[in-house]
Amino acid sequence: MTGAKLRLPLRALLAVLAGALMISGCSSPPTNPQAKPADPVAKVSFEPGAGAQRVNPAAPISASVQRGEFDSIELRNSDGDSVEGKLAADGQSWKATEALGYGKSYSWSGRATGDDGKQVEVRGEFRTVNPDKTNHATINPRDDAVVGVAMPISIKFDEPVEDRAAVQRALRVRSSTPVEGSWAWLNDEQVDYRPKDYWPANTHVAVEADLYGLDLGGGSYGQADLTTDFDIGRAQIVKADVRTHQMAVVRDGKQVASYAASYGKEDDPGRNTPNGTYMIMAKHPVEIMDNPEYHYRNVRKTWAARFSNHGEFIHENQDNIAALGKVNNTHGCINLSAADAKAYFDSALIGDPVEVVGSASEMEPRYDVYDWLLDWDQWKAKSAL
Template sequence: MSGSKLRSRWAALAGAVAVVLLISGCGSSAMQERKPTDPVAVVSFEPGDNSGEVNPVGAVRATVERGRFDSIALTNADGKQVAGELAQDGKSWHATEALGYGRSYLWSGQATGEDGKTVPVHGQFSTLKPEKTIRATINPSDNAEVGIAMPISLKFDKPVQDKAAIQRALTVQTSVPVEGAWAWLSDRQADWRPKEYWPAHTHVSVQAKLYGQSYGDGAYGLADLSTEFDIGRAQIVKAAVGTHRMVVLRDGKQVASYAASYGEEYDPGRNTPNGTFIIMEKNPVEIMDNPRYGYHDVRKTWASRFSNHGEFIHENQENAAALGKINNSHGCINLSAADAKAYYDSALLGDPVEVTGSASTMPPHFDVYDWLLTWDQWTQKSAV
């Protein structure tokens, strides 16, 4: 290779290096002149900013990435703060109370990023406004002591469309294992009963998380419900119509056998019908009417109702001659005054009354008819 060619190649190479150094030098200068970066902390919300129709019992939280909250608050349109909890690391906050229906909420506060720069906390959302709300009641009430056949009953002031959703919001906890199920007895009533009678002395807790639940057709639950109650001793009335006796079993042992008169056997309208019922109500004095059979304002004492069809266990001292001998009542179980009071004093609401040997059987139409259904019939009324 000649000397002139070697010199020209070195000149070309030197020129290329000069161009690279020039470009590199320009890049370094640009880096030094760049503007400051944005803060690294990023705040996000659930539900998202400007969300509408938010369910008031849904998750409500704020989080910050690459930083922590210095302060944060969620307030309604009246300026009242929503109760909440800030995580120990300061990176998240969540509401600890349900929100209201049809309300607007505002986020406020400040977060500081890992770079020491602050960002404001601001955002808003609104909750759904139901077309209507549904009120419910629950029985037994708190701290009640009830009999071994007592169902748990939820009653609603308007028909429930989405029964499955509501049933999934209901829980029953028991101190000992108990098999049971919910059944919808109407569009406005759901009952839970055990497959067999409750074990004596069971403690029962019920939670109905109804607030924020959609009932369907634009309706939502008005409030949550709960109750805790206890099952008492195991007392059962054995009412065998043909024996003219009413036998009381307590914890498996016979504790009483009362001379009784049941409903007239040859008149279906006066039968004491077959079936398993419960003591629904107790009144020291009951005023009775039956226009079909021509009596009004009849005063009877120590009355324990066991059917809304009109059957009671009660005193009928005027019928003393028939007690233990003849069935001639209008469907009630007549006892002497002393025996009626003794039974009345021993009875709990929810005690079962098992009527057998009658000429007719009670159809499952009258409240409470839970124990007139077989277990298969009962479970078929579940919505889930």
């Protein structure tokens, strides 16, 4: 029929539209060839951080991984030497078990796998501090020593220490019998520890000095850590009253000996045995003595126990036997007979106190070992803390 319009039934039109929608809904979205794969979830971190400079070689060194575990991990220095360390049981952290060296570069290597199954490389570098100089120190008493109740703990450095407070913070003293004690700087190269009163007899003492990696100031660092474990022996004290012409020995609270003695000449200050609390510093079966001021050299005496670096000893002097127990006429030493000097010598320990009283003069606290010449407040005032 000419000019007639084509009419579709309504039901047919809806069917055509529904088919078109179904075709559109089942089609896939277009792909993006530029899409980036997801990053691995494992994250590795270091202490110190990668790229760190002037790291303290004694500081804790570690690596850890979040959302994963280490498959392998290693830390090497610039010489290719591997640093000893321990991987945690869960595989998520590693710690160095040895101190590092001064002035060295270190690099990490290894791999970690995340909980997404993807691996990441372990990489990072850092460098330790390179000191201008290192300062060597020694500690006394040594391991396993048995010493007297006046024995101080002494740490001596080869060079002056600028940051004394830093040193003291690195020192620890433990004793089997608790004591009140303090460190004191006798000079800029020596720090000593002593209790307020004498050590209790038969006490065990342990000392730790964490000096390696410690900044001592002035570009100097500690060369090595120090430790010592020693024991205090019985409590033996020399009671030396110059007015009595006797030298008494008190052991564990009881007098066990009294020896006829001669002390320093009383009317000559240069020959006094000065008042003060000292300690036995050294023992020698034979001592060669010199005193040019009083015109004697190469004098041989036996059973000599030094108790002051001013020059005082307890020793044998058979040549002065007539004065023992009667007259004070020595050059400052305590003279005994040969038999008595040997008996005392055999009983003495390094660190035994020697208490001198009744003299016309006092000992100036400056002759190397003067720990017990200071009262407790004076001693504490020499602490850097």
